[in-house]
Structures are given as structure tokens and as C-alpha cells.
Amino acid sequence: MASDSRTNAGFDDLNVVRKMHTFIQPDERVFVILCSGSLSLSQSVINLVRASFDAGEGIAQANSMYEAAREVGQAIRQVSDLDRAALERDSYNFNVHLLLGGQVRGEAPRSFLIYPQGNPLSSTEDSPFLQLGEYKYGRPILDRGIVYDSTSLKSAAKYALLSFDATMRSNVTVGPPIEIILYRKDSFQLENYRRLMAGDQELETIHSLWERYLRNAVEDLPILTFGPHPAYEKQPALL
Amino acid sequence: MASDSRTNAGFDDLNVVRKMHTFIQPDERVFVILCSGSLSLSQSVINLVRASFDAGEGIAQANSMYEAAREVGQAIRQVSDLDRAALERDSYNFNVHLLLGGQVRGEAPRSFLIYPQGNPLSSTEDSPFLQLGEYKYGRPILDRGIVYDSTSLKSAAKYALLSFDATMRSNVTVGPPIEIILYRKDSFQLENYRRLMAGDQELETIHSLWERYLRNAVEDLPILTFGPHPAYEKQPALL
Numbered sequence: 001m002a003s004d005s006r007t008n009a010g011f012d013d014l015n016v017v018r019k020m021h022t023f024i025q026p027d028e029r030v031f032v033i034l035c036s037g038s039l040s041l042s043q044s045v046i047n048l049v050r051a052s053f054d055a056g057e058g059i060a061q062a063n064s065m066y067e068a069a070r071e072v073g074q075a076i077r078q079v080s081d082l083d084r085a086a087l088e089r090d091s092y093n094f095n096v097h098l099l100l101g102g103q104v105r106g107e108a109p110r111s112f113l114i115y116p117q118g119n120p121l122s123s124t125e126d127s128p129f130l131q132l133g134e135y136k137y138g139r140p141i142l143d144r145g146i147v148y149d150s151t152s153l154k155s156a157a158k159y160a161l162l163s164f165d166a167t168m169r170s171n172v173t174v175g176p177p178i179e180i181i182l183y184r185k186d187s188f189q190l191e192n193y194r195r196l197m198a199g200d201q202e203l204e205t206i207h208s209l210w211e212r213y214l215r216n217a218v219e220d221l222p223i224l225t226f227g228p229h230p231a232y233e234k235q236p237a238l239l
Numbered sequence: 240m241a242s243d244s245r246t247n248a249g250f251d252d253l254n255v256v257r258k259m260h261t262f263i264q265p266d267e268r269v270f271v272i273l274c275s276g277s278l279s280l281s282q283s284v285i286n287l288v289r290a291s292f293d294a295g296e297g298i299a300q301a302n303s304m305y306e307a308a309r310e311v312g313q314a315i316r317q318v319s320d321l322d323r324a325a326l327e328r329d330s331y332n333f334n335v336h337l338l339l340g341g342q343v344r345g346e347a348p349r350s351f352l353i354y355p356q357g358n359p360l361s362s363t364e365d366s367p368f369l370q371l372g373e374y375k376y377g378r379p380i381l382d383r384g385i386v387y388d389s390t391s392l393k394s395a396a397k398y399a400l401l402s403f404d405a406t407m408r409s410n411v412t413v414g415p416p417i418e419i420i421l422y423r424k425d426s427f428q429l430e431n432y433r434r435l436m437a438g439d440q441e442l443e444t445i446h447s448l449w450e451r452y453l454r455n456a457v458e459d460l461p462i463l464t465f466g467p468h469p470a471y472e473k474q475p476a477l478l
Contacts, residue, residue: 217452222445225433
């Protein structure tokens with residue numbers, strides 16, 4: 001699970017905020033929730049989820065990741081009841097998307113995307129990763145690299161970081177710090193966490209090595225062959 | 240200049256169409272126009288531009304690339320006068336974006352993006368490439384690789400192809416054939432053209448080599464170091 005920390009209310013109002021939230025019952029269950037969309041809405045959802053978790057209810061009692069995803073979806077619907085009408089009256093969308101990953105003892109780890117309507121979508125063997133928010137810039141590297149059951153955790157961490165690196169290079173609405181959690185099956189704890197600030201030495205090294213590797217790889221590709229343009233324009237039917 | 244050939248009117252209505260149009264006066268001027276947005280609108284614009292070009296007017300008389308871009312913008316405004324009201328009555332946007340590249344004798348080659356409103360935007364030394372349409376997936380590789388005045392034409396062709404390859408991998412609305420034209424300064428002809436069909440042997444080779452290079456490069460990157468998660472959630476103020 002990886003998230004950036006930039007939030008904006010217009011281009012002249014950028015702020016840093018954590019978008020990663022964790023919930024642990026040692027040896028029993030671990031959840032990580034990532035947020036995108038309206039920060040006001042996702043904060044409200046997380047507050048509801050945490051209050052019920054701390055009271056031993058909601059995701060603290062879920063018997064499966066699917067049930068946990070449904071509990072999170074219920075929290076979104078509660079916030080929808082509170083805020084949607086007021087937002088829509090001023091032409092704002094009710095926009096909050098969450099990513100839930102983790103494990104409940106008794107089943108394998110799973111991950112879900114939860115929509116603003118509260119309904120969940122699971123990752124699958126053929127679609128082994130889920131993305132939130134400004135996802136397009138960072139998607140090709142994941143499409144090329146991530147393979148269910150064969151990509152290692154350490155490699156997955158690199159792909160996640162490269163996906164964010166590509167997005168941050170091209171889009172100002174995504175920015176550091178980058179938080180990454182690797183969860184190892186059946187560990188029920190979060191022992192592999194990293195928060196990478198802007199200018200982090202490892203981040204800089206990976207960024208510059210990656211750019212060099214990419215350029216070298218492009219140079220190593222065969223050169224395309226070209227020929228004269230056939231001037232299709234002489235044939236109007238082909239327009 | 241590079242373009243794909245997929246056009247769609249909804250996911251169940253995909254077609255193949257050329258989006259690259261060329262205009263040549265040997266030894267005097269060369270123009271290449273790429274289209275995105277509504278195919279009906281871009282066809283109308285190209286028809287107007289070609290009719291005036293064939294009559295020795297419009298871009299056939301422009302004294303600079305800027306003037307040519309303005310002529311193309313005028314054609315967009317003519318089509319706007321014809322179609323905008325009818326489209327907007329049925330809640331369609333007047334959506335047509337064009338990319339104009341080429342050279343008029345007496346100045347250097349230039350490229351412009353021309354908006355649906357008809358106004359032009361030039362590429363610059365700091366922003367040496369322009370994109371149209373579904374641009375986000377294919378942008379990071381261009382951001383990383385293309386450098387004004389130092390990227391060779393042959394390398395630029397590879398980057399353009401890789402940009403389309405990334406986009407086609409992730410998005411079904413972009414598809415082959417891919418057309419690429421390399422224009423060499425002061426040549427005033429189109430001697431380096433290629434149309435790559437789906438399954439083209441060179442395209443397949445570059446695609447699979449590129450995926451292998453990327454995966455190897457990821458493996459070669461240093462492994463990030465991780466530590467225990469600090470459980471910020473104990474500190475509500477940090478939410």
C-alpha cells in the first residue's frame with residue numbers, strides 16, 4: 001500500500017496530509033486504508049471507522065476482508081447522509097474513494113476499492129493492483145511490472161515508488177512525502193513501513209538511476225525503419 | 240509527429256481512422272496536422288483547411304508557422320459557427336483539438352496545439368513536446384526522455400512509439416495503426432514515414448524488449464529499507 005501526501009483545494013491551496021490510516025488487533029487483523037477525493041469527506045469517514053474500531057465494533061468485528069469493506073462502505077454512506085445534499089446544492093460532487101487492504105485471521109490478505117456510493121471492488125489475479133485518484137500517469141509501469149503471485153514484495157515496493165515518481169514528475173497535484181507499507185501474509189503487524197520525504201536520499205537515488213536506466217534502454221532499442229510518405233491526401237476517399 | 244488510429248463513439252462503437260494529415264509545397268512549406276476530439280468536427284476542419292490549401296490560400300500562403308496556426312484556428316472557428324449550437328443543444332461539447340507541426344521556408348520548424356476555441360499554443364525549449372487526447376498514460380516517458388536540442392530524431396521516434404505503447408497497454412480508446420513522421424529541418428519533404436499495424440514485427444519486438452528492459456531495470460534498482468510502522472494513530476492530532 002502506498003500513498004502520497006498532497007491535498008489541494010485549487011492550485012493555490014496545496015497542503016500536506018497523511019492519506020494512509022492503519023488499524024491493528026495484534027495477531028487477529030490488520031487494515032490499511034488509503035484515501036482520495038475530498039479530504040473533508042475522507043476525514044469524516046476515517047473518524048467514523050476509527051471510533052467504531054476503538055469501540056470494538058465495525059471493522060474490529062468483521063469476519064472477513066469483504067465484511068470489513070462493507071463496514072467501510074457503510075461509513076461512507078453515513079457521511080453521504082450528512083454532507084451530500086449540502087455539497088450538491090453548491091455543485092460539488094460527493095467525491096471520496098478509499099482503498100482498503102489487509103488481512104483478517106482465517107483468510108488470505110485482500111484489497112478493495114470502495115466507491116463514493118459505498119460499494120466495494122476487489123482486486124483479482126488478473127487485476128492484482130488497485131489505484132486511487134490521479135492514476136493514469138503511474139499506471140503503465142504497474143501494468144508492465146506487476147504479476148499476481150510472482151512479483152515479490154520488495155519489487156512491488158519499487159513499482160509503487162516508480163508509479164508515484166512518474167506521477168509526481170508530470171502532475172503537481174501529487175507530491176511527497178510518500179508512505180509505503182509492505183504487509184507480509186500472516187504477520188498481523190506492520191513491520192515494513194517507510195515515509196519518504198522530498199529530497200530523501202534513497203528516493204533521489206532511485207529517481208536518478210531510473211531515469212538513466214530508461215534512457216539507456218531507449219538507446220538500446222532497435223531503430224525504427226522509415227520510408228517516404230505515400231501522400232494519401234491525393235486520394236480524398238481515404239480521408 | 241505520431242498518431243494512433245482509434246476513434247470511438249462509445250465503447251461499443253470503435254473504428255479505425257487516420258488522424259494525421261499532410262500538406263506539402265515542395266521546397267516551400269510542409270505541414271502535418273494531427274486531430275483529436277470529435278471525428279466529425281476534425282474532418283470538417285481538415286476539409287476546410289485542405290480546400291483552401293488546394294486553392295492556394297490559407298496555410299498555402301502563410302508566411303510563418305504562427306500564421307499557419309492562426310489559419311487552422313480560423314477553420315476551427317468556421318466549424319464552430321456551423322456546429323456548436325446544435326451540439327450544445329444536445330449537451331455535447333464542441334471538442335476538437337489539433338496539433339500542427341511543420342516548417343515554412345525562412346524560419347525553423349515549429350509545432351502548435353490549437354484549441355477548440357481556435358487559439359494556438361506553441362511548444363517551447365522547456366516544453367519541447369505537445370500531446371493531444373488521452374495523454375496522461377504516455378506522458379511520463381516523454382517527460383523523462385525528451386530534451387530540447389539534444390534528443391535525436393531517431394530517439395524521438397522511439398519515445399513517441401513507447402508513449403503510444405504505454406497508452407495502448409492501459410487504455411482501450413487508443414489503438415493501432417500508429418503513424419509516425421520524422422521531419423528533418425529544411426528538407427521540405429516527408430521522407431521518413433511509418434505506419435505500424437497491430438502485430439507489426441518491429442512494434443512487437445520493441446514492445447517485448449521494452450518490457451524486459453523495464454523489468455530488469457527495476458530489479459537493478461536498490462531495495463528500499465523499511466522499519467516498523469510508528470502507529471501515528473495513537474496521536475489523533477496528526478490525523
